[in-house]
Amino acid sequence: xxxxxxxxxxxxxxxxxxxxxxxxxxxxxxxxxxxxxxxxxxxxxxxxxxxxxxxxxxxxxxxxxxxxxxxxxxxxxxxxxxxxxxxxxxxxxxxxxxxxxxxxxxxxxxxxxxxxxxxxxxxxxxxxxxxxxxxxxxxxxxxxxxxxxxxxxxxxxxxxxxxxxxxxxxxxxxxxxxxxxxxxxxxxxxxxxxxxxxxxxxxxxxxxxxxxxxxxxxxxxxxxxxxxxxxxxxxxxxxxxxxxxxxxxxxxxxxxxxxxxxxxxxxxxxxxxxxxxxxxxxxxxxxxxxxxxxxxxxxxxxxxxxxxxxxxxxxxxxxxxxxxxxxx
Numbered sequence: 001x002x003x004x005x006x007x008x009x010x011x012x013x014x015x016x017x018x019x020x021x022x023x024x025x026x027x028x029x030x031x032x033x034x035x036x037x038x039x040x041x042x043x044x045x046x047x048x049x050x051x052x053x054x055x056x057x058x059x060x061x062x063x064x065x066x067x068x069x070x071x072x073x074x075x076x077x078x079x080x081x082x083x084x085x086x087x088x089x090x091x092x093x094x095x096x097x098x099x100x101x102x103x104x105x106x107x108x109x110x111x112x113x114x115x116x117x118x119x120x121x122x123x124x125x126x127x128x129x130x131x132x133x134x135x136x137x138x139x140x141x142x143x144x145x146x147x148x149x150x151x152x153x154x155x156x157x158x159x160x161x162x163x164x165x166x167x168x169x170x171x172x173x174x175x176x177x178x179x180x181x182x183x184x185x186x187x188x189x190x191x192x193x194x195x196x197x198x199x200x201x202x203x204x205x206x207x208x209x210x211x212x213x214x215x216x217x218x219x220x221x222x223x224x225x226x227x228x229x230x231x232x233x234x235x236x237x238x239x240x241x242x243x244x245x246x247x248x249x250x251x252x253x254x255x256x257x258x259x260x261x262x263x264x265x266x267x268x269x270x271x272x273x274x275x276x277x278x279x280x281x282x283x284x285x286x287x288x289x290x291x292x293x294x295x296x297x298x299x300x301x302x303x304x305x306x307x308x309x310x311x312x313x314x315x316x317x318x319x320x321x322x323x324x325x326x327x328x
Contacts, residue, residue, distance in 0.1 A: 002186075002313060005173045006039075006139070006196035009118065010097055011067050013037030014310055015186070015196035017175055018203045019099050019122065019141065020044070020071020021149075022269060022288065023277045024211060027056050029302070031063030032208040036306040039196075040203075041071040041099045050085035050092075057093045069097030069120075074105060075150065075236075083108070091115040099141065101150075104132050122177065122198075124152025126161070126168045133169045140169055141198050144178030148200050148227075148239050148290035151178070159192070166193030181295035183312025187320070190313075201290040202309075206302045212280030215287065216299050224294025230267065230286070234260060239290060243283045245271075 004015045016038035018030070025043030033040030042060060047053035053070070060068055070090050072083065087108050090098060098112060101122035105112075112119055113136065121137040123129040124147075129140045142165045144158025145151045158178045166174050176189035177198035189197045204211060205219045218241070226242045230249045233256045240246045249263050265271075272285035300308065 002190070002310065002317075004190070004195040006175065009139070009173065010039055012039045014306060015190075016306060016309060017041075017120075017141070017196055017198040019177065019198045019200060020073060020101070021200050021204070022046075022073075023273045024200075024204055024209060025071060026210055027060035027063060029203070029206075029208050029210060030068050031060050032206075032302040033203065033306075034060075034064040034066040034068045036303040037066075038302075038306050039067060039069065039097070041069045041097075043071050043073075044086040044090075045073060045081050047086070047089075049082060050089035053086055053089040054093050057089070057095060067097060068095075069099055070095050071099045071101070072105065072108070074100060074102035087111055091117065100137070104128070104135050105137070106135050109136050120175065123165075124150065125154050125156070126164050128152075129165050129174075130168050133172050137172075139173045139175060140165060141175040141177050144176075146291040147178030148288045148292075151229075151237060151239055153235055153237060159188075162189065162192045162194060178290065179292050181292035183309045183314070184316055185292075185295075186309060186313040187316040190317070199292070199309075201292045202296060202305065203302070204289070205293075205296050205299050206305055207299060208302050211277045214280035214282055215276060218282045219289060219293045219296055220299065222289070222293045224291040226293065227289060227291055230263075231260075233258065238286075238288065240286050241282065241289045243287075245284065245286055249286070 006015045014037045018033045018040040020041040020043040030040035099120045118138045120139040121132040122141040124143045144161050162176050173195040175196045176194040180197040180199045181202045186197050205216045228242045228246045230238050233253050267286050272287045275281045275284040276287040
């Protein structure tokens with residue numbers, strides 16, 4: 001058994017986390033993650049109101065009696081999101097774990113603190129992690145350049161970024177995010193000072209994930225080279241799957257004078273959710289995936305995946321302890 005400050009703080013059986021993901025973080029998958037002993041997050045912005053989010057939380061509670069949380073991603077959006085309503089629903093529903101991302105959640109922290117809610121804040125740099133800790137977040141989830149979605153603008157890989165963050169924010173616990181996909185990932189992250197790992201792409205390729213089977217098969221088929229970075233010239237970089245649409249976006253954005261309006265029809269989230277995640281046309285929309293897909297070779301149940309990751313991590317740690325001898 002691997003126990004860390006993350007398992008102790010949140011009352012979960014393993015130090016595995018499935019952070020909030022657009023088009024993925026719905027109640028059935030989050031409940032499956034919780035029932036497998038990991039920590040999952042409902043994605044708040046799937047809901048259009050506090051009432052919808054409250055209903056999704058209750059739907060998850062009908063499927064599990066184990067801990068889970070809600071994600072609030074505080075990033076620029078083509079359509080404004082009702083963040084204050086989300087916060088109210090989270091607190092009123094009794095949720096005690098929130099994952100935030102994007103800008104620091106300074107306007108939400110006082111209410112969360114008063115309600116006894118623990119806040120994990122996802123960052124992409126050491127400096128932003130230090131700032132978030134000063135504002136009062138409880139845990140840092142640090143995203144390396146390998147991650148799906150928004151890797152920031154510094155292009156620092158997790159093998160450097162993780163220990164640098166651990167050193168900078170100690171004694172606050174740190175979760176490793178970006179490139180995490182198996183037990184070796186977990187063992188390595190623990191060795192670098194993390195108390196847990198966040199896996200996004202790995203949880204997408206599971207039977208309970210409610211995305212089209214073609215997307216899951218594409219993740220298995222793809223290698224670590226099959227992602228591209230969009231919106232670099234807008235300083236809102238996103239790592240997404242390499243396909244016809246994302247390569248067209250990159251081509252357009254080679255011209256630094258182009259704005260979001262020049263690619264809006266291509267990058268709109270509704271297109272990816274409808275055509276890719278819904279209909280299974282993996283070439284007809286932007287969809288988020290990380291370089292960790294190069295380590296994913298099957299589509300198990302969530303319970304099988306969590307069990308396999310934990311078993312492999314324990315084996316790696318035991319073999320490493322036997323293989324390496326330290327001279328007195």
